[in-house]
Amino acid sequence: MIKKKPRNPRPRKIDGAGPVRYTLPENPNGPLNIGIDFSLAPAPAAYFYADSISLKRDSELAMVILSFGRFDLTANRFTERIEVAMPQAALFSQFWNSVRNVEDAVDQQLKALKLPAASRSITTRSRARATLYANAISVSVGNGESCLDFYYMSVRDIHLVKIKRISDIGLEPIIRVLCSPVVLKSLFDLCRQYATDQAHLFEESGRASAS
Numbered sequence: 001m002i003k004k005k006p007r008n009p010r011p012r013k014i015d016g017a018g019p020v021r022y023t024l025p026e027n028p029n030g031p032l033n034i035g036i037d038f039s040l041a042p043a044p045a046a047y048f049y050a051d052s053i054s055l056k057r058d059s060e061l062a063m064v065i066l067s068f069g070r071f072d073l074t075a076n077r078f079t080e081r082i083e084v085a086m087p088q089a090a091l092f093s094q095f096w097n098s099v100r101n102v103e104d105a106v107d108q109q110l111k112a113l114k115l116p117a118a119s120r121s122i123t124t125r126s127r128a129r130a131t132l133y134a135n136a137i138s139v140s141v142g143n144g145e146s147c148l149d150f151y152y153m154s155v156r157d158i159h160l161v162k163i164k165r166i167s168d169i170g171l172e173p174i175i176r177v178l179c180s181p182v183v184l185k186s187l188f189d190l191c192r193q194y195a196t197d198q199a200h201l202f203e204e205s206g207r208a209s210a211s
Contacts, residue, residue, distance in 0.1 A: 069081035091191065092197075106185050107185070113144055136153050139184070
């Protein structure tokens with residue numbers, strides 16, 4: 001008996017003309033497989049320089065507040081601060097999993113600059129100038145500096161794509177935060193434990209759905 005070779009599955013069609021590309025799920029009720037090419041994304045027009053950072057997790061709402069501040073050494077206080085609210089999955093899963101090689105580059109920069117990976121946290125209260133919302137981050141490092149670009153990927157567009165009303169998913173630039181690699185390393189350190197917890201939750205959820 002001659003066995004037929006199994007047919008190779010057809011590659012899934014990639015849709016989207018902008019920086020957000022996606023493939024539709026086989027199951028109509030399943031999630032889209034989404035990827036972002038940040039090289040095609042518009043740069044945020046608003047800039048903020050931060051020398052300190054803090055992170056607050058709201059587990060009840062599954063949200064995270066990132067605070068970026070500037071400390072005045074003369075006045076011994078924080079003079080300005082902004083907040084960026086994000087879904088915790090966007091920060092502790094999507095962002096964290098995409099920056100493992102970036103953290104290696106940051107460590108090399110700190111070593112070359114002979115800078116310690118010191119904690120640069122916001123330890124005193126200060127009023128936030130603004131609270132912004134984002135669900136995607138692009139990060140870049142080099143020449144002794146770091147850049148975090150925050151974006152909002154439209155949940156409305158994702159919903160309309162799934163019901164075939166539109167073909168593109170919008171990606172709106174929110175703000176660019178510039179900082180020392182010391183501050184970026186502090187962000188990675190703040191995320192680390194939460195990211196581990198998030199991964200465990202996904203593993204437990206996967207085992208529960210498979211059983």
